[in-house]
Amino acid sequence: MSSTAQTSEGSIAVLGGRVVTPERVVDGGVRIEGDRIVDIGAVDGDADTVVEADDRLIIPGLIDLHGDDIERHLYPRSGARMSLPMALTSADRANISAGITTKFHAISFELDEEVDRSPELAKMLTDAITDAGDLLADHRLHARCEVSQRQCVDAVLEIVGNGDADLVSVMSHIPGKGQFRDVEAFREYYENTADHTVEEAEEMIEKRADISMSALRDRVDRVVKAAHDTGAVTASHDDEDPAEVERLADSGVDITEYPITLGTAERAADIGMTTAMGAPNLVRGGSQWGNLSTADAIDAGVVDVLVADYHPPSLLAAAFVDTGEPLPTRVRRVTASPADAVGLDSRGRIETGARADLLVVDPDPTPTVARALVAGRPVYRADRRGQ
Template sequence: MTEFVQIRNGRVVTPSGVIENGRVVVAGERIVRIDRSDRHRARAGTVIDADGRVVMPGLIDLHGDDIEEQFAPRSGAETDPMTALATTDRTNVLHGVTTKFHALAFEESPGDGRNLENAARLARAVDRGTAALGDNRVHARCELADASADAVEELMGEIDVDLVSVMHHAPGDGQYDAESFERHYVEDRNWPAEAVRSAAAERSGMDDASRNRRIARISELARRVDAPLASHDDECRADVETMAEHGAAVSEYPLTLEAAQRATDLGLATVMGAPNLVRGGSLWDNLSARDAIEAGVLDALCSDYHPASLLAAPFVDTGEPLSTRVNRVTRNPADIAGLHDRGRIEVGARADLAVVDPTPTPTVERAFVAGSEVIRTDEGATPEVPSRATGR
């Protein structure tokens, strides 16, 4: 017999609005009823009093590279990939992320642990991590300057790759000029200075024909596994148009309002980093997420490198209804990824849910993945935490 779970007395955020004093009823893995608590008495089963907290869908993170930091917290200090996954998974669920696309850089990067082999090792761990709490998926970030397509193609014979993006980090292309490129890779990424100069020369020397051939190959890999293709750091209309011609469905981190507007005009979904919104602007003085919202050209937010910001983002006042802000980290990214069964509190949807206390800083008190409670942090809690499979 299926056990019912009722979450009562919450501010239930649906795709179209907020139900005050709302109730969500879960049976098995699915949401079976949504209504007001005062219209129905508590019935048999587990009853959870949200006590005025926000009840929202579990967050969908399309791009988070925090697993790489857990894998190599310092230069040369690599950990076991499954340990990195376990730590990252629990940190994300603690911040309400129930579906995570781990953005793994297929890039040869001396000094900071990023290379094709390590990306493949982490991807295998993500795909096989059946003891994880959340639904963990692979986002393959393909650096055009390296043999990323070969590595990803080989990997696709073993595991599921769920999202593919094209990136090309080079001085004078995208967010870096020559000075900022060297500063970022030497100071932030621990590359040797000589390796930075060598990479700058190689990446800047790629001609348009070679670049297009490499993009076309990566695009074909995405089509082969029916994964969305994303561009990365589009700077202008031409960048967006080129990637759209190659079949891109997503523009990640557009650097300018011009690029974001062109992406929207062409039907590409736009995704930006939640830290940009939470901190009040881009770390690299690129397009502000708030400006993109005001212009109506921002569809979804991702954690980028900081899961806590993804949870905080819908509680940043942008002048929009709470449901609109929540959709940007739940329903919209789910739809972009083709996961129409989640990211929304609707009858029939997968019961990925978070009970959030928004003040003084947003914190998750309870989290559910496919109807099972996996995290509980409110006072006196001693829950059993079951293992969750990916649910694919």
């Protein structure tokens, strides 16, 4: 289920730019009728509204399949909670200013009250996302299920059964596996990054380690089947080896997010899974946890999609990191490829008939959004050229 602003009913001409299509960059502009693109290239200014691109880039609106930044809008400081409407509205504006026109909020169904996470709070966020109106971007739910916690599995199954989730991912933040395959890394994260005491971290290690692999796999299978039964796309999180990713693919998982090793990413590509990596990893120059580098995975040809993760501005910036590839290829990873991965095949591309989600981008000195249109409707303007 999505929540989005109204579409435009008039005609718009975006003129005088460099249009990034899926295959090439062409000089000219884009003509929009209603919420659809009707012409590309040498378009004229005979329209109800004219937007001047002034030789800047015109690219599709970005599509973020995994962004958990709304948590920091709800809790800007641990224990200091803002209202749900304020959090969603501020997240909406922040994402639009970063160029994200379709947002999948990665809501963690995980019980960890010390970092302000619980299945009850996740359900409240879900309701806020699915019920909200008058927002600038198109907002959707990515339900992240911590399968090591039964109450979280039950909560996600309820959400999925209601048809609220467009994307469902399975994760197991347990010591000795995935991101925390080193038990000491698990302890360090929860003691330092997540502000737990030593005793609390040790208690979490004991609880989360006290579950069999067969039980975890059964829960994964249940969540994936339930998601597919409602038409939702599924993903797995922090897959650590080729055998694991094969089993997840056999269970029906569509996307592998943040594979831990290059071998895992290569096996996922071999068996036809979509591979998503973090844009901040690419922009920063490496993984925060010493895992697979996004740049190395791109060099190996195994990255399909980039996601914002915890930092929305990195999604646009990642398209301008020099990977030795043409600009349209880099832009596809944050537009058309994520759209295709979740069945939104009329988005994320500047083509005749596509939905008119567009950005006017000034690439220098750092990529910034000057104008944003969502479904043919101008929703954002921040032009440092003073126009």
